[in-house]
Amino acid sequence: MKAEEIKILLEKSFPGKAFELIENATPQGLAVSAEDLVEVMDFLHTHNQLYFDMLSCITGLDNGPETGTMEVIYNLYSIPNNIHLMVKVVLNRDKPTIDSLVDLWKTADWQEREVFDMFGIHFNNHPDLRRILMPADWEGYPLRKDYKEQTYYRGMKVEY
């Protein structure tokens, strides 16, 4: 199914909500607003024509302090229907918050923790939002564009 058809399907089911096609995205993609994310994802997950049962990848992305936005990108795949979909959510960089998808896909647990660890994007209702790759007492979020590493970590010089 094409992204345009998915968009029409979504617009029918969620009247008054805006969905945008992403240009130059492979696989095809849609942009969704952060408030509707869980509802839309639940719809995509359970609708019998779509049935996106696998959440392949969650990517965080920082557009830098000049733009003032961050993005979270979800790559969905439907095994029975063989459809790909990229779902993009744009967040405000000052206070990046988004709802967690752990209730829909359990794989979101670790992948959201990784995004939190690297970008400091907070996931509401996440059962166990701890840092996953960096130490618990590390300062700052390494993949932000304006990241500066701390000078000392527990008495060890960080910069080499």
Next chain:
Amino acid sequence: MANQVQYIFDNKNLRQSEPQKFRPEDLKRDEMIVNIGPQHPSTHGVLRLEVITSGEEIVEVVPHIGYLHRCFEKHAENLPYNQTIPFVDRMDYLAAMNSEHAFAMGVERMLGIEKDIPARVEYVRVVVAELNRLASHFVALGSYGMDLGAVTAFFWMMRDREHILRLLEWASGARMLYNYIWIGGLFYDLPVGFEERCLEFVNYLKPKLKELEQVVIDNTIFVNRTANVGVLPLDLAINYGITGPMLRGSGLRFDLRKVDAYSVYPEIDFDVPVGKGQMGQLGDCWDRTWVRVQECYESIRIIEQALEKLTKEHKRDRDFDPRAMVPKKIRPKAQDMYVRAENPKGETGFYFRADGRSDIPLRCKARGASFVNLSIINELAKGGQIADLIAVIGSIDIVLGEVDR
């Protein structure tokens, strides 16, 4: 010096080994925290497990990872695409060729040159990737046998893996981290005589695999240790994003080489083995191991067919230049791209965001198959015995380089 006290007991010392999810005062009666790893051979690398046990029974497993975090994504967004390939090698260091293949494929698709890659280059890529898949499965099977007390298998598998590493060293100059598959081509063409030697090796390997099956897979002790242990139902596996031999062990015929039909895999005839629950329930540790062994046979079939093509249809040619399509300047137009490929461990994916103005990606995210596969460990080990936890870790087949990236 000899009488000097080196370590003074202090209650605070117990709190030094953070991160710790559970605190001793939170535990129920009869429960206890057992720490396994990060320096323990059965955790297959630097994986630390915080295990809450009640007697021999496991209540919860909390994995702590990140000990091998080498900032792949940060490196990737500071380097041009072609210079990132050595870092891709170091993600899944047991199957570097497969990761390189996925990465090169992604960048080629971004540039729109994936159709122009010469067939010989693609067949060489398939041969080296499948050789590396064999090597990776050998480590998985051998070390899994070792985890469960069968030392013979480990030596046998390392002996046969050595042949593969030497073949790949002959082709690329390196034993494990190759930088052989380049964007748009290859580092060099295969050395003269490689095809014959590779075919010789494949013929040598077939009876050895049969031997392995008899000694490990069908061994009663091995079956007793793995059958009905760590049962993974299919719906849970999909919900957890599990891919690769683990998903196929749970009974789903899902292989990206078939589903996405990338590279020259559609021109090659091979089967996708799936678990059948022969020794116990469907999706137990034995099924996953059995799928890996069967995949070795399929890899051999793929290598044979690819070598056939490389010696006949796409023969070695004096004028053939594997670097002919390598772009001088890699600057994809602005786009989002998610590419995935079947690695020995499962689906390895790369997400790229190119802004169209620079040779460096704005963002390059790697989806490690081991990372996602490892996240299910709590579900598999909960309620079992501590000895079964070791069987479960081995059957997931993780490479910590890919978990931590």
